[in-house]
Amino acid sequence: xxxxxxxxxxxxxxxxxxxxxxxxxxxxxxxxxxxxxxxxxxxxxxxxxxxxxxxxxxxxxxxxxxxxxxxxxxxxxxxxxxxxxxxxxxxxxxxxxxxxxxxxxxxxxxx
Amino acid sequence: xxxxxxxxxxxxxxxxxxxxxxxxxxxxxxxxxxxxxxxxxxxxxxxxxxxxxxxxxxxxxxxxxxxxxxxxxxxxxxxxxxxxxxxxxxxxxxxxxxxxxxxxxxxxxx
Numbered sequence: 001x002x003x004x005x006x007x008x009x010x011x012x013x014x015x016x017x018x019x020x021x022x023x024x025x026x027x028x029x030x031x032x033x034x035x036x037x038x039x040x041x042x043x044x045x046x047x048x049x050x051x052x053x054x055x056x057x058x059x060x061x062x063x064x065x066x067x068x069x070x071x072x073x074x075x076x077x078x079x080x081x082x083x084x085x086x087x088x089x090x091x092x093x094x095x096x097x098x099x100x101x102x103x104x105x106x107x108x109x110x111x
Numbered sequence: 112x113x114x115x116x117x118x119x120x121x122x123x124x125x126x127x128x129x130x131x132x133x134x135x136x137x138x139x140x141x142x143x144x145x146x147x148x149x150x151x152x153x154x155x156x157x158x159x160x161x162x163x164x165x166x167x168x169x170x171x172x173x174x175x176x177x178x179x180x181x182x183x184x185x186x187x188x189x190x191x192x193x194x195x196x197x198x199x200x201x202x203x204x205x206x207x208x209x210x211x212x213x214x215x216x217x218x219x220x221x
Contacts, residue, residue: 042199042211098142098207102153
């Protein structure tokens with residue numbers, strides 16, 4: 001069974017630019033999560049989808065971050081405009097019930 | 112502060128047992144998890160335990176849960192060099208959302 005796929009794996013941008021990340025969850029997993037992992041810290045939840053609906057986006061900085069999952073499968077996370085403090089690994093996870101499986105992450109460096 | 116706390120570093124000799132400890136704050140946690148993260152990789156689910164259990168064993172891994180003290184531990188028997196990684200403890204409360212600790216870096220020395 002294929003795991004969670006993410007692209008790109010690495011991205012370097014300058015501050016105030018925009019960037020988008022893509023995630024393809026495990027087939028059949030209705031729930032999809034985006035996490036931000038800053039160096040030296042554990043992942044922090046940004047947004048949770050159930051199919052194509054948002055369950056929780058309370059920790060998403062909505063002035064610059066947006067996410068969508070239009071057809072209830074793939075998801076994109078966008079940052080516009082990026083700030084230096086957005087440098088982190090962005091992890092996508094999907095789940096069926098209580099077990100979450102993570103993708104390899106996208107490493108973002110904002111200069 | 113963090114809802115889930117872990118010690119930051121652990122050094123262990125190859126072949127010995129490793130014990131990684133974690134404390135959490137929310138008594139309504141339903142599941143508690145251990146994830147492993149190797150350099151440059153995502154998080155790999157190692158094991159998890161339902162909150163009404165005290166212990167779970169899976170090959171070299173043993174999870175102990177003390178609900179009264181809100182303490183979770185992961186024991187790795189016969190630790191190998193491939194076990195060197197960062198280990199994250201996480202709790203889930205509502206809708207299976209995970210709250211992670213900062214991670215424990217385990218270094219296995221020969």
